[in-house]
Structure formats: structure tokens, C-alpha cells
Amino acid sequence: MRTYFTEVLARERACLAEVTDRTMLADWRRGVVKELMTPQSPYVLALRQTGSVRDRADFLDGWRGLISGTVDRLLQSGATGGTLCSSAQSPNSDVDAQKIAVLILAALHGGSTLSRLARDPRPLNDALDLALAWADQDNSLAKTGTSSSTSKIV
């Protein structure tokens, strides 16, 4: 179990470090969705509710920290638009980044569970659309109303 955690964290550390704008965030998202829709991927195995709770908690904390760092960087740099970015200049941007990271991690976790259950990537994509809407300059969730996601921030 630990090896999955270590592998996913190492890959996420490398992938998220490269994200400096919306396009790269979209690339990251595509990569994670692909992993989460692949049975036996280390990502799928790492998110199973089995094994040591403490190891899993450390893994999720580590992943959340990496996501939060990337979100904070994007908010600070103004590389994204959207509703929550107005607070980027405020002292609360770090708080925003941490809360957004919790929502993104929840979307990955809950969305992939629903997708595995439905044998369909749409629930995961819908969950990520909502979780990543802050990065979407045109707030296209509100504007389009089309079916799933690939044309939005991804």
C-alpha cells in the first residue's frame, strides 16, 4: 500500500510543479483522470479505503498540500480568472487555496468512486468541472450547460 502512496506522491510532485497556467492545469487534470479511470493504476489503488488509516491520511495530506501549493501559485500569479481569484491579492488567498485544494481532492476521490460505479468517466469530470471552476476565466460552467467537460478548462 505504501508503495502506491509513495509513487503517486512522487508523480504528483513532479506534475504539479510544472503547472503554471490554465493549460498546464488542464494537462494535469487529463493525466489524473486517465489514471483514475485505469483499473489497477497506483492512483486507484492508493485511493481505496483499505490499509492503514494513518498512512492513507498522510498520503492525502501530502497530495492536498501539493495541490494547494499549485492553486496558490496560480492565484498569486493571476494566471487564472474566475470568481474566487478576486481574493488573490487579499491575505485570504492562502486560505482560499487550501479550501480549493480540499474540494479538488474530494472531487478526485468522490468523483472517481462514482465513475467506477457507473463505469463512465462523466461523474469524475463533472466533479472536477465544479472543483476547478475557479480557474475558468469565463466561468463557462454557467455559460455553456453542455454535457461533460472536455471543452472547458480541460
Next chain:
Amino acid sequence: MTTLDARNGRRLTARGEKTRARIVAAAADLINVQGVGATTLDDVILASGVSKSQLYHHFAGKDALVRAVVDHVGERIIQRERDALGHVSTIQGLRRWRDALVQNNALRHGAYGCALGSLASEVSDQDDAARRAASQLFIEWQELLAGVLHRLQDGGALPPEASIDQLATGLMGALQGGYMLAQTARDVTPMATSIDMALAHIESLHKHEVGQRQRPAVEQVQ
């Protein structure tokens, strides 16, 4: 008096029905606490106080029992959610729904997660019939959320173009993921944060639209 057992088509006496219900309730409690994998039929026999032959009279094996538990847990949750969401038509109402879920989960430090979500993630790779049943229950639950969002839209609290089904699925993902994060952290804070952020986004769609509508008006005045 007899009733028809939905699964095997056999007629059950009132006593048989009671025994079956006792077995399913005991199995549901055990599975909620220790998971499907760690729950044996011997555990269920002990916890329900029935004999082995009684259990096998009602269920061919563990898979059949787990399917009955999925139905039982799903029915309870759908009923709870129908009561909670059936008449909600405001963001404040959705926040009250969120408060109740978080509060209920906090009583146990989030340790058991969502009974249906935990069950679903365990059966999804093991038993296709149970997977399909759980998937259908989530569709029903999401339809209740979509009903609320439609009422918000009808009342003008969501823009007409907002894709309700996608938002309902997204909100369900945030809710289920929140339960799972809380379960691992033994703390409901991440669950509360996750739902709050999802609801903040839904609310922002209205504000965003109002902002868009007001902008040209300002330009005209200038």
C-alpha cells in the same frame, strides 16, 4: 399472511420476513463499521441471532446478502434525502441540508463515512449486480439534488443556462469525496469544507450572472 421476496420470488411468512429483515439489518450494521471484505457470514449469524440454516434459507451466500444490504441501505438513505431535499428551493435550504449531514457525521468523527458510498466503493469491483444496484441508487439521490437545483433555477437563483445535471453530479462528487476525506482524517472538517466550496460555486453562478447583466446597464448610464 405472506409477502413475496423480491429477490428469489419465494413467498415469505410474516415471521420469515421478520427474520430476513433482522439478518439484513445486522449485516448492514456490521458492514458499515468493518466493511464488506471484513464481514463474514458467521459474524452476521452471531450479530443477528439467527441460525446458519435460517440465514441460508433466505440468502444463497454472501453476494446475495450484500445485494440485500445495498437495497436496504439505499432505501434508508433515499428516504432520508427525499425528506431532507424534497421541498428545498433556496441556497439557505441547501446549507441546512449540508449542516445536518455534517452534524450527523460529526457524531462519529466521520469514521464510518457515507453508508452507501462506502458500500458502493467496495462492491464496485466485486459484484456487478450490486454495482448496478448501487449506481442506480446514486442516480436517484442525484435526481433529488437536481430537483433542488431546478427549483433554484426556476426561482432565478441559478442562471437558465446552468447545466443542472452536471452540477448535481459535481455536488455529489464533492459530498462523497468529503465523506471519504473525513473518514480518513477522523474529522469532519474536510467534508464541511468540500460541500461549502461546492455550494459557494453554485451560489457564485447566480452572482456572476447578475454581474454580467448589470455591466451593460452601467455602460449605458456612462
